Amino acid sequence: MSLRYALLGLLTDHPASGYELTKHFENSLQRWAWHARHSQIYPELGKLATDGLIETYDEGARGRRTYAITDAGLAELREWLLDPPAKPLVRNEGMLRMFLLSALEPADRREVLVRYEKEAIAAGEEVERAIKLGEEDVQPGQDLWFGQLAAEYGRRSFAAQRDWARWAIDTLDVDSDVNS
Amino acid sequence: MSLRYALLGLLTDHPASGYELTKHFENSLQRWAWHARHSQIYPELGKLATDGLIETYDEGARGRRTYAITDAGLAELREWLLDPPAKPLVRNEGMLRMFLLSALEPADRREVLVRYEKEAIAAGEEVERAIKLGEEDVQPGQDLWFGQLAAEYGRRSFAAQRDWARWAIDTLDVDSDVNS
DNA sequence: ACCCGCATGTAAGCCGTTACATGATTTC
């Protein structure tokens, strides 16, 4: 159900078309929060309109249709945000791989961990760049600032991944010295 | 496809039944790596057997059937582990909520963040307990140790969540003082 | 004798992906 609320949330800021919402997912939301494609977004907008949570705001060229959130939609979004979320079900492919590393030969284990570390470093650097780009435009407390909040989360979480990978590699290395 | 590999990985350690595998998910895997229910596990075991990646190892009372991984299965698991993973598609409900926080009144925003911090603290404490329980039995480099590796990741990632939430709350508080 | 845990399965339906499909407008 999260997609519904993601769309409602984006429409809180200002009316937008399916196309614009898709771009918004691609450019910001999907990096740290939620991913969705246009083939899912358009039908979901249809359902939201049927349910009276959004309404057609304007129709333009090329069949372009913008939607605006309704009072009912805003109420439902707020209810969801205030509702304590259910404990998330973890599905973390990266960690699954780490969990199963014992199926590999020791040399391969190390290689996979090193790759994981490199990816965390690269992802971290990308976030740093995104944050610097954003800082120029946004002040704390403003609506847009909550994207920066999520970006800061991304920064810290990639840093944690990077440090964890380094720790894991070092721990394994020390151990194989001892055992040799 | 991750479920396939999770099952193959668990069967690398020793043969097991669907019931045991389900318990294994519940007790350890699903905390930091991967979640699955028995209604998904049993059919997937059937497919793995059809594909020759696992085979029936033993049949016991109450229709109990244990499976063992085959050479083909081990080869496929190793190939997957060595294959660079695709960039993960983010679907993080917690972060989505943070991203959309601007739809709430300022007081409510703060409350949601405080709740998020509390949850991170509680989850972190749970991990600490799990790690302490595990440490007694496991030495680095042993097969079981890779579960501890994943647990340490959990520890660090909940710490990052906790610190992030505190930072976000403080930043918001300072800002509302300035603006008042 | 009863209950709990062991043990395995199936079906309907939702969410999401990949691929297919179409056409208008702007820009060079």
Next chain:
DNA sequence: GAAATCATGTAACGGCTTACATGCGGGT
């Protein structure tokens, strides 16, 4: 005039959840 981008949709299929369904065995 061609290419890029704007713009919206649908269909088949796979993964996962929820709910339904059944029965045995061991302990008290």
